[in-house]
Amino acid sequence: MENDAKLKLFLNIALVSGIFCLTVALLLLLNYMQMTKNKPLESKALTSLVKQLSQEPNSDELKQEIRDFDLLARKAYFNSQWQVKTGGYLLLFGAIVLAFALRVIIGLRSKIEEPDILDSNEMVGRLLTQRWVLLTGAILVILGLVASYASVDHLREYSVNDSSPNLKIADNRDKIEVIQVGQAPTVADSAKTSSVKPTVSLGSSLPVKVTQAPAVKVSFPGLAEIKSNVPSFRGPFGNGVFYQKETPVSWDAASGKNVIWKTPVPLKGYNSPIIWGTKLFLSGADNHSREVYCYERNTGKILWKQPVDKIKGSPEAAPKVTEDTGYSAPSLTTDGNRVYAMFATGDIICFDMDGNRIWARNLGVPDNHYGHASSLMMLKDKLFVQYDTNKSRKLIGLKASTGQTAWETQRKGKISWASPILAEINGKYQVVLSTDPMVAGYDADSGKELWSLNCMMGEVGPSPAFGSGLIFAANEYAKLVAIDPVKNVKVWESDEYMPEVASPVTANGLLFIATSYGVIACYDAKSGQKYWVKEDGTGFYSSPVIVDNKLYTFNTAGKMKVFEVGKTEKILGEGDAAEKVTTTPAFKDGRMYLRTPKFIYCIGKK
Amino acid sequence: MKNWIKLTLIFTLLFYSLAGVAQQQRFPKPEFGTGYHQPTPVTPEPRALVLEYSDVVILLIVLSLASWLALRKRSRKGMLWLSVFTLLYFGFYRNGCICAIGSVQNVALTIFDPGYAISITTLLFFLLPLVFTLYFGRTFCAGACPLGAIQDLLIIKPLSFPDWLRKTLGLLPYLYLSLAVLFAATGTDFIICRYDPFVGIFRMDAPFHMVILGIAFLLMGMFVARPYCRFLCPYGVLLNWMSRFSKWHLAITPAACIQCKLCSDSCPFDAIDYPTDEKQIKNRIWGVNRFLFYALLIPIWILVGGYTGSKAHTWISKANSKVYLAELLITKPEVRNDDKNLDVQAFLSSGKSMETLVNEASVIRHKFYIGCWIAGGFMGLVIGMTLLSQVIYRRKEDYQPDKGNCYSCVRCISYCPVKK
Secondary structure (H helix, E strand, O other), rough: OHHHHHHHHHHHHHHHHHHHHHHHHHHHHHHHHHHHOHHHHHHHHHHHHHHHHOOOOOHHHHHHHHHHHHHHHHHHHHHHHHHHHHHHHHHHHHHHHHHHHHHHHHHHOOOOOOOOOOOHHHHHHHHHHHHHHHHHHHHHHHHHHHHHOOOOOOOOOHHHHHOOOOOOOHHHHHHHHHEEEEOOOOHHHHHHHHHHHHEEEEEEHHOOOOOOOOOOOOOOHHHHHHHOOEEOOOHHHHOOEEEEOOOOOOOOOOOOOOOEEEEOOOOOOOOEEEEEOOOEEEEEEOOEEEEEHHHHHHOEEEEEEEEEEOOOOOOOOOOOOOOOOOOOOOEEOOOEEEEEEEEEEEEEEEOOOOOEEEEEEOOOOOOOOOOOOOOOOOOOOOOEEEEEOOOOOOEEEEEOOOOOOEEEEEOOOOOOOOOOEEEEEEEEEEEEOOOEEEEEEEEEEOOEEEEEEEEEOOOOOOOOHHHHHHHEEEEOOOOOOOOEEEEOEEEEOOOOOOOOOOOOOOEEEEEEEEEEOEEEEEEOOOOOOOEEEEEOOOOOOOEEEEEEEEEEEEEEOOOEEEEEOOOOOOOEEEOOOOOOOOOOOEEOOOEEEEEOOOEEEEEEEO | OHHHHHHHHHHHHHHHHHHHHHHHOOOOOOOOOOOOOOOOOOOOOOHHHHHHHHHHHHHHHHHHHHHHHHHHOOOOHHHHHHHHHHHHHHHHHOOOOOOHHHHHHHHHHHHHOOOOOHHHHHHHHHHHHHHHHHHHOOOHHHHHHHHHHHHHOOOOOOOOOOOHHHHHHOOHHHHHHHHHHHHHHOOOOHHHHHHOOOHHHHHHHOOHHHHHHHHHHHHOOOEEEEEOHHHHHHHHHHHHHHHOOOOOOOOOOOOOOOOOOOOOOOOOOOOOOOOOOHHHHOOOOHHHHHHHHHHHHHHHHHHHHHHHHHHHHHHHHOOOOHHHHHHHHOHHHHHOOOOOHHHHHHHHOOOOOOHHHHHHHHHHHHHHHHHHHHHHHHHHHHHHHHHHHOOOOOOOOOEEEOOOOOOOOOHHHHHHOOOO
């Protein structure tokens, strides 16, 4: 083939491939624009159909319509993807042919050219280069300085107080009312209870103090004072035994029988009430906010409520927790001078009895697949935190006055949801913890592990109990064990009835457990001999407690049964909260205080 | 001989089939009864180690071949076909990754981040071209770089650029290198890879703007030969330095230059130095004074550059996702309620506190402060040295390649009438 013919051929090839490339490129561009405009996967029609479905969840026609629409949208999307990919390959092929044809054309047309004359103005060229380089340097400097003055370092402006705007308490939560229950209504009067008038509307007048209280030296309560109050979960030392008299054995929430008052609790929480003097403390939280409440024990009025926010290190968003654990499962603790609360976020906070914030810190967000649940415990100037996470297990002793860490003991074993108790052994207080695989005692002053016995397994929820010189621990699918903490030996064990959540309780040489499958069992504390078993039918999450030689139990349906603490089964009374009960009641001055999902009740003889 | 070829082929097939077995997923992808096939990921899947080493071996072979073709064989055709192979293998088959150009960032990150360890193959991809360049000139650019190859094959009618424009645009690779190292060292991003204009073409998949950028580069490359290599490639900066000291560099003529000037227009990259015009040196309009002035200015350029960089660090550090997120949450706290902002939602669900995020962002910003001082100082040094180089004269007798900028593509050789 001659050069001219070759040239003509390749010119035609170049022309055809050029037009081909242009067409494909144009089609790709159109496809892109169409996809950008329509966005089939983000179809508004589909979104509106899905919204409609939330209103009509049982509409099969709607479901089918959504499925059809979704399929159509996906088809459109993947069709477009296929077109882009195929178009891309076609364009590449066309471009290769075009480039090849152009190269051949250039080659065929090329002639031997006369070499250029040497640039006679090299000096001018160099001068020009210097000017342009200088100009470029100047432009870079100017751009750098403009960027400097146009940008603000917002990180430097940040302070802890700026954070967490989402922690504001919603207005409607402030409208807390205390419901004064009428004169011992009968069951027939129960309908009237719904029309009881609020006596106090606290509204926004609630004292929300943010001031820090001045540091004052506090004195620690004595044993008698501790025993006369409810300083922690399950009473003094967390042992489930209350040193009170003349407590009520019957009540009824629906009819108001023996209900002295009931007050709504603003935010949800599975922590149980603690009491000091005339003040009762609770906490509540959701995934946006955390709060501590102080109620007047005799009237049910909220004396103060305080937000738990602006804490350095507190996570921006609450960690994931399960519904039945929530964000404020740990019960509070108090020494009569101050009250301490902890949440699933790892926030721990201290208020004085008037609601002034003393200190707050974040221990780190607990990596806990249900949510942190271990309650706080304290003795003198030490606040004990069973900080169990999936990553590490610790018993932390905080200085109660400042929140600083006094000591920290790394523990072996697995994560636990049980709470610490205090046991006086050989004249010294020990913090006793139950976890998989061991029950262990730690020196309350130093945190040093004093003894440990491998006898537990599984996800331990029930806390231990101490009495008759023995430590009792149990967990479902593990065992019920009695341990001699002095000799560090197992005294007896049983695998017949074991609790899942409710803790054992012991008094007068007897041990009681309440299981999640509805069995209450009584054992001889020293020998493990089983005395009686009561099959309730409904399970127990609320821990049984002993008051005035009476065993108080609440099943999850809210039914209360009071047994005599004895070797034979004897029911002394019954009550009904008429709603789910998973918390443990507190007792003070002849009255029982019980938290339900929405209310805090005061029950006693009127 | 034929047996030897057969054996090699069998061995190669066996090697790749075994390697294929080695790189199978530990947990196979599920199969769907509906016939649905999982789409291939946009980024290349992890490669079996044995194949990674085979990439190094292939790079070594290609580099050796390119050096042999440039220096001994002096074959443009051979180099062309080698670059076609490189384009097909390292470009379209290996999807442009692993790549010596991007490896600069891996090296930077491994130096500055003790938690990151560079793989031996990446390190070799970084070092081998440099070592070869130190001995044979930039033969890597000629035959072993897929980015160079795709541009080189599309050169249609290259335009010659005046010196001042080439020198000025020649500052860009230094700036790009400074930013790439800064961003890699601070763990911000691998911008060379992210903004590689050709990787989308190699993978036939890229964001739209990158596709447009790639096509724009290729179209531009028809008339401005290898625009990316000459005016952007950060690895080219290092290769340029090495090539200046190369032991055996390509020469246009195999014997004495007869000053025929035929090669003067042969280089599409303007990388041929002409013989020195003695008259111009004698009549130069500046002398030692300007040299001293520019030499003394260098420390000032470094300081000014460093200072400017340090002042700009706040703005530059916003490119870091953590810094950006922290500032976004500070300035627009309402963004926490934006469910569609995945970065914000991921942070919120991490359980991390705002203080932790701000502290981490502040640490990164401080790294940027130091890094911007260094990067700015480096740019100042580059500008100072470029100015100084404009008042230095080196006598050149013949037409010869500019060792720093020559890609050893062997085009010029065919223009030389001296063959032996």
